Amino acid sequence: MAWFRKDKKPLKSEDRRDLPPDVFDKCKGCGEILYAEKLAQNLQVCPSCGHHFRLPAERYVEILLDEGSFEEIDEGLHSEDPLQFNDLKPYKERLTAAEEKVGRRSAVLAGTGTLESLGVILAVMDFRFIGGSMGSAVGEKIARAGRTALDRKEPLIIVSASGGARMQEGIYSLMQMAKTSTVLAALHEAGLPYISLITDPTTGGVTASHAMLGDVNLAEPGALIGFAGPRVITETIGQELPDGFQRAEFLLKHGMIDRVVDRRELKTTLGVLLRHMIA
């Protein structure tokens, strides 16, 4: 296989994902070289090992909702820089760069639509936007999705993917956990379903708020899900972490999620669940 290696420039996997659909993609699970087109048809799930590639938010809209049913809400909601935060790079610059890269004004895509003809509210977090971190705009957008569900008396589905808090918004970032949980409390009391779908990776404040509060918590296979990141834990306890630690299957075994669901079966699973709850 030497001729493969010959032209290959050392591409970083991060860069690779952001490129427009290439001809080939290499599976991070099994190393298999895959046709990008076939991979896309398979919802970015490796046909040979089942590895689930991370997806941009809009793909979940396509996967979960009936074609043409999606109507975006709060598209213009965006972050401000309340603390005028400046680390190695001003927060404002990070925001502009993320907005350009992802083509969206925040790390959440939200809207109304139908899933197997059932009216739902869908909010999807996008890991590409500053690691899907939750600042005021993200928290507000998720909270509004919840309020829309309340107004329309329809189920709420949140797809989570996040590195946790948006540090550049300091304490406001932490308060978003309370904000999303408060809206979910209202939803809970109104007897409306909330299904949480947790994707790779979901850690920190997002796990410790809306991601874990579903009536049903679902996760994609192999997704990293935790409170503390694996590196922090390794540093704290000073030992290697066991295989599969904080993966979706680990959480299933420990009773933290209801099911691990293959992406190709997500829509059907959600349909079955929602009909049991409300239809």
Added chain:
Amino acid sequence: MTLAGSPRLDFERRLIEAQEQIDELVASAERSGFDVSEELNELKKKLNDLKESTYQNLTPMEQVQVARHPDRPYTLDYIERIFTNWIELHGDRTFRDDEAIVGGWAALGGTSVMVIGHQKGRHIKENLRRNFGMAHPEGYRKALRLMQQAEKFGRAVITFIDTPGAYPGLGSEERGIAQAIAVNLREMARLKVPLVSVIIGEGGSGGALGIGVTDRILIMEHAVYSVISPEGCAAILWHSRDFKEEAAAALKITSKDLLALGVADEIIAEPPGGAHSDWDAAAASVKEALERTVSELGRVKTDRLRKTRWAKYEAMGVWGESAPETPPDAS
């Protein structure tokens, strides 16, 4: 607790030297029998001024050091000084009793309340037991059990916040630390009784918020409340812990910052030299603020209490809104 003999922090050194001068003067006066009261008063005044000016001009990272001061009063120290009839209750009824969070019934003035707080240890042995105030899931579940008990009997809940954070470990993750905190956030929002929290030292991120969704948030003058420790933030954003000073300043974590940002409702003044220099005085200030706040909230009808609480959290943060097509503005 006095400063003498405990040179814990750099900026305390000058204070300790001044205290030592006083001690020496007293000792020599005793030996010689001379009246030194005039000099003594002057030195004492100097020390007090020094304390005040030092503690009024702390940098954000120095505030963090004071908030973490090993001589600072902890939850049980406050409970002992503020409440009567304290009776501690244990366990989450599922796994074990997490001693990093304590809780139980107590009386504030004449009123029964549920008191819950993170508990740090003062020595190595005690810290092993208290896990440095870093709770596992069962600590948060115990806290919720007690809060719901308070609700059952229509009593207010007071929480004392003082933790570096929830414990990041294997067992903690296995037993669902994220789930435990998340449930607390949702259920605290729903409780039908008044909730008051006091940040007495370190307000460490989700571990603090897990018992901190309350109608009123009071913060001690030298306490801090942050989404991440300055060290952790520096390591991630500056790629080195050496930038903790910068991170501490940028994160806006002091009591003044939190009041200005609308997260804290009130700052509780500390005695000159910080709460660790006079536990009784610090506790007296906390008691006054708690009595006032609890009685004020006690007059609010349940429905209104919850509505106000929800509205407060739903308004938290700063965001912008623009028409969908507008490009990112550079204001």
